[in-house]
Amino acid sequence: MPSRISPLQISAYTATSAVGVGKEAHADALAHSRSGLRANDFGEAPLPTWIGRVDGLEDVRLPESAAFWDCRNNRLAWLGLQADGFLEAVAAARQKYGATRIALVLGTSTASIGETELAYTQLDADGNFPPDQRRAAVHTPHSLAMFVQQVLGIDGPSETISTACSSSAKVFASAERLIRLGLADAAVVGGADTLCGSVLFGFNSLELVSTEPCRPFDADRKGISLGEAAGFALVERVQAGDGAALLLGYGEASDAHHMSTPHPEGLGAERALDDALARAGLSADAIDYINMHGTASQKNDEVEGALVARRFPARTHASSTKGFMGHTLGAAGIVEAVVCLLAIERGLMPGTVNTRTLDEGFGPQIKLEPAKGEVRYALSNSFGFGGNNCALVFGKAVNA
Numbered sequence: 001m002p003s004r005i006s007p008l009q010i011s012a013y014t015a016t017s018a019v020g021v022g023k024e025a026h027a028d029a030l031a032h033s034r035s036g037l038r039a040n041d042f043g044e045a046p047l048p049t050w051i052g053r054v055d056g057l058e059d060v061r062l063p064e065s066a067a068f069w070d071c072r073n074n075r076l077a078w079l080g081l082q083a084d085g086f087l088e089a090v091a092a093a094r095q096k097y098g099a100t101r102i103a104l105v106l107g108t109s110t111a112s113i114g115e116t117e118l119a120y121t122q123l124d125a126d127g128n129f130p131p132d133q134r135r136a137a138v139h140t141p142h143s144l145a146m147f148v149q150q151v152l153g154i155d156g157p158s159e160t161i162s163t164a165c166s167s168s169a170k171v172f173a174s175a176e177r178l179i180r181l182g183l184a185d186a187a188v189v190g191g192a193d194t195l196c197g198s199v200l201f202g203f204n205s206l207e208l209v210s211t212e213p214c215r216p217f218d219a220d221r222k223g224i225s226l227g228e229a230a231g232f233a234l235v236e237r238v239q240a241g242d243g244a245a246l247l248l249g250y251g252e253a254s255d256a257h258h259m260s261t262p263h264p265e266g267l268g269a270e271r272a273l274d275d276a277l278a279r280a281g282l283s284a285d286a287i288d289y290i291n292m293h294g295t296a297s298q299k300n301d302e303v304e305g306a307l308v309a310r311r312f313p314a315r316t317h318a319s320s321t322k323g324f325m326g327h328t329l330g331a332a333g334i335v336e337a338v339v340c341l342l343a344i345e346r347g348l349m350p351g352t353v354n355t356r357t358l359d360e361g362f363g364p365q366i367k368l369e370p371a372k373g374e375v376r377y378a379l380s381n382s383f384g385f386g387g388n389n390c391a392l393v394f395g396k397a398v399n400a
Helices: 023-031 064-069 072-082 083-097 113-120 143-152 164-180 195-205 265-279 296-310 329-346
Strands: 008-017 050-052 104-108 157-162 186-193 230-238 245-254 291-292 317-322 379-385 389-394
Touching: 008 023, 008 072, 008 083, 008 164, 008 265, 008 329, 023 329, 064 072, 064 143, 072 083, 072 113, 072 143, 072 186, 072 230, 083 104, 083 143, 083 186, 083 230, 104 230, 104 329, 113 195, 143 157, 143 186, 143 379, 157 265, 164 230, 164 245, 164 379, 164 389, 186 329, 245 265, 245 291, 245 329, 265 296, 265 329, 265 379, 265 389, 291 296, 291 329, 296 379, 329 379, 329 389
Parallel strands: 104 157, 104 186, 291 317, 291 379
Antiparallel strands: 008 230, 008 245, 186 230, 245 389, 379 389
């Protein structure tokens, strides 16, 4: 088992999704069980499904100095960065540590592929992209990180993590290692993923997409609702008297059972859980709230529901928030980490919206209604294709 780590302070954080921009919008939606899902209106020939679409994204304009990077994914990242004083928090960290000492670790699944799809519909007679689409750096998986690094004015180590739906959960693990090894004094972590044809039609081809709003852990669940989101957090070594929450532990495991189906016994998911608890120095019964991966697919919910039922006491409050903003793929990890941080900061434990009747195979931990109460420790599960699993443990700061 891994050794206990020194906690990292979460100095600032924010999220943008279908329920709104910033922490207040998310806290209000979670408290009132208000879903942001809507009938699919994305693309010229929308699939009959429900999505978590961010309103107004088409009208967002990047700063003139960053116009080169324009695409839906980078516009969403820019919208998200402006919320909750996050730009100002990073500017203060840059002043404190220097631009070269702040790392950037972002997760994404599709990056700017939506812009590449558009470019392929605009080929000229010779099969070339039009002049305004000949932006090689934009049509790469690292586009998001290069854009964010420029607008934040930081120049430390920069990583893009793309491990499907665990991408922006694993950013916390990478940041901890960079700081522990002395390669950075602080890190901006997060991720962004936007809706595009490859995502909608790709998941539909796997027969995973529901024609109705997703119902995680429901006895009659019919599949996922896709969404788009962005989220960011500033992490650094613990500063006396600052911060409301801490990163206490993380666990990563790749069971490689199947390209798109989880291990039937949750082997990798449980290994990630055990490692996260070990690094945090906690037992499972210390966890007050669990944000479950809970996609509403048959197999994911079956495996995760069984894992939570056998490892946690009945009093633990667990829920899936996919019914609020949809499955945001590479951004799911950071957005659901934000949900955990809000739970710790505000004592708010969300329910599982849209779900009507829990599958009888799941335990009493999964709650349909929100609840209020002290959250000292929160766990976030993120499970990706190929068995790329990550678990994060957050805790309340001593001074909070």
